[in-house]
Amino acid sequence: MIEARTNALLARLMLIALMAVTLLPFLSMFSAALAPSGTYPAGLQWPSDPQWGNFVRAFELANMTKLLWSSSLIVLGVVPVSVLIATMAGFGLSRIDKGRGKWLYLVFVLGLTLPFEAVITPLYYEVKALGILNTRMALILPLIGLFMPFSVYWMRAHFLNVPSELGEAAEVDGASEWKQFWLIQVPIARPAIMSLSILLFLWTWNQFLLPVVLVQDPEQRTMAGALGAFQGQWGTDVPLLCAGALLILTPTVLLFLIFQRQFVAALLQGSVKG
């Protein structure tokens, strides 16, 4: 009994310590963001005269409204298409799991551990040849392709768990595969589709390598890519940089706080399956 209670207390203390370590960098950035612009503040110290105006200035300098718009457009270009074609492919692959088409699945799995750096150089020349360098399409099209291994793997795993009687019953009813897919399979797959959408949203929004290489103009980039440019420009002004970084990470953090349960579930399952 006593041991159990000391254990529970110890567990709580450890978790509180972990949380403190996790939160300190955010607090430190926040305190720096309130110091007068251009100064070198101390690591963590409530400023005597908090400069809330730094956030306004960073908002304007980083052109946040345009960035939000740009990132949203990229997410809207990537996520629905990826989820749709990956769901279709996952369904298709689950139906030929035991047949001659099995190797097709292995082709997709091949890409699961591929570091994006391994293809970034040819992607640059490919995107340039397509004439979409420095446009949002330069991010949208390659990201859809790069997300396919995980997305297809994820959706196939879901469809393999759906009892095959379900599809067979529909076949007896004479429903075409296309109808069966939309009317029966997609509604059942909703939780898997939800989680996949959340993961793809985060990975797109936070993508950094592709925007840095493929898009020069920060206003056509993702939020993360734009933050890189912001650091390049204002890196020496610590308060301004911290204010900008905090602004740029706010949208995802807000969404995360609202949909906390779904995000945690998606991230946990996502890493287990990935």
Place this chain on the structure above:
Amino acid sequence: MSDRPLDRDAPRRAENPPQQAAVKRRAPTDRDRRKLRVAIAFIAPALVFYAAFVLVPLGMSVYYSLQRWDGIGRLRFVGLKNYLIVLTDPDLLQIIGNAFNLILYFTLIPIALGLAVASVIRGHMSGTFGTVTRTVLFLPQVIPLVAAGIAWSWMFASTGLVNQLLTAVGLGSLARGWLGDFTFALPAVGMIGAWVLLGLCTMLLVTGIAKIDTSIYEAAELDGAGKWQELIYITIPALRQEIGVCVTVTVIAALASFDIVYIATAGGPGISTMVPGLEIYRLAFAHRQVGLASALAIVLMVLVLLCILPVQWFARPKR
């Protein structure tokens, strides 16, 4: 599940068993062929994107890696020379070594701490406290790595919080600009990665340990097993899959790191924190050595596979 088609075939097979079996093996039925065609139609769109933006560039990476090319002029075939350079040049070897060095921090620290926390909790995290913990520990997974890099560049700066804390506990003599220090820059970058991955690993291991039957621990305690023995003989074997997941995710994050290093140190001072991902970018776009960059890219991809496949094999579920 699939006993209906079998039943249908049974009488026919009984009439003329050997021939039927032979026919079946040689040519699939119309139904099978149709099924395959339909499945391929469903797979095609995904395959087109995957081929266009992963398989083709990958093939081009291999092709470029055998050439000498400045990105503009003519390509010149040089065979495996670029690979020879990657595997013998001391700078490039150090850069690859740096990535492996990062594994120590990205992988070991989160898993060790995660295991410690999990084996103390040994159950579900419920209630408000559980929700708050989960939310906070997942924050680093939600923000862009670039933001983590900026936050920690500031933490490790000369006037940053790390030095402030060191001074506060009387270790002010250790204070320094961590990311500009030849000895400490790489460990500092490693700590940033550990911070990002700590929450994810902890949550994975806590979720995993909650599934272990507590009676196993009770039995072990009756037999006089200590905490350490419980960890080695019960917890770690039972969490094999979860640990496998943590190792896979964190090793890939370490070997293929780019964002954090780009923001925090840009590879410096010197090449003390340069990693393959960033070096590929630098070689291809700043130094116009596309061939060498591609060879390094292929080597990086193979190294990731070589590290991950054994982990997957060890962590595979027991049948």
